Amino acid sequence: MQRIRKAVIPAAGFGTRFLPATKATPKEMLPIVDKPTIQYIVEEALASGIEEILIISGHAKRAIEDHFDSAPALEMELEKKGKNELLKMVQETAAIKIHYIRQQQMRGLGDAILCARAFMQDEPFAVLLGDDVVYNGDGKPALQQLIDVYNETGSSVLGCQTVPEDKVSSYGIVKGEPTDNKRMLRVLDMVEKPSVEDAPSRMAVLGRYVITPAIFDILAHTLPGKGNEIQLTDALQVLAKRQSVYAYDFEGIRYDLGDKLGFLKATVEFALRREDLGRPFQIYLKRLVANL
Known part of the structure; x- marks a missing residue:
């Protein structure tokens, strides 16, 4: 059984739900506090043991490549001013090994994944969608949890979470049969955005996959x-x-970053977890709420 070494991050969409901000800036580059969304995704992949990452980009996405590239002028300026921590941060970002290919026509997520075929070279691989950021603190990253299941089963794994009944109509829902693992179902079918009455479960597919090359x-x-x-x-x-x-x-x-409210929740909660921002931001929010 081949291990999971490679991951693909589809990033070719237009991001229309965040216009006008995304007219000239890729939605994947919108920051959660001070870090672009796509960097959280890349860091999750690396923390899960991924060695090579392929980003499926599109038109007007050059900013993503620039972000993960070296910046000699910026690095020289930071070094000159003795801003060593910032210099280290910039250099570490540039050291991440990332490949790119362009999806020339917006023909859907399936087509974006098909663009990765030559890169994967008949290996099983991971997929991380940029609309979903998962916070695990000091725990195991979401993708690593899926890779662990793949290592046990040798099979494709869909990353899911149990959602409330009133939310099942917003997601693709898994129809499956129980396994010995209470957190896992064997997939029989998937139902796209069913009504509460027609939903076969409350397991919603949420932007993380490990897939065999048969796909x-x-x-x-x-x-x-x-x-x-x-x-x-x-x-x-x-x-x-x-x-x-x-x-x-x-x-x-x-966090659902394809939704404006979800993006705001992520920004607030990630800021509150920061050692440098958390306490003063919490005080500000309490005062703000008290004055509403």
Whole structure:
């Protein structure tokens, strides 16, 4: 069984829900406090043992490449002014090994994953979507939890969390059968945004995957679906009929960054956890609430 060494981060979308901010700035570069969203995703991958990362980019996404590149003029200025901690931060970011390929047409998440086929070289791989940031503190990263399940089963794993009943209609929901692990189901099917009455479970697929390379042949023959896009969910449904696929209810606080309220929650809560910002920011928020 091959180990998980590579990950793909799809980052080609237009980010229309955050216009006008995303007209000239990739949504993946919008900061949570002072760190771009995509850097949280990259750091989770690295903390999970990933060695090589492929970012699927699109038009007007050059800022992502620049962020993970060296910046000689900036580094020289920081060194000159003795700002060594900031210099170290900039250099460490530039040292991350990242590859890029462009999705030339916006044909959906399934097509974006298919763009990674040559890079993966018939290996199982991880997928991390940039709309979902997961906070685990000192605990095990969400992706590492999925990789652990893959190491036990040798099968594809969908990162899920149990959502409240009134939220099931917002997500793809897993239909599955129980396993010996109470946090895990064997996937039988997936239902996209079902009503509460029709939902087969409360396990929602949330932006983390470990997938075997068999998915690529399936994606290559998957016809466009909703929105005339190639849907990864459609291909995973086929994969689950051909080989075992598991849904794992991972631990961690998940933030939906595709939603403005979710983005605000992430910004506030990450700021409150900061040693340099947490206490004064908490005092400010208490005063603010008291005066509303």
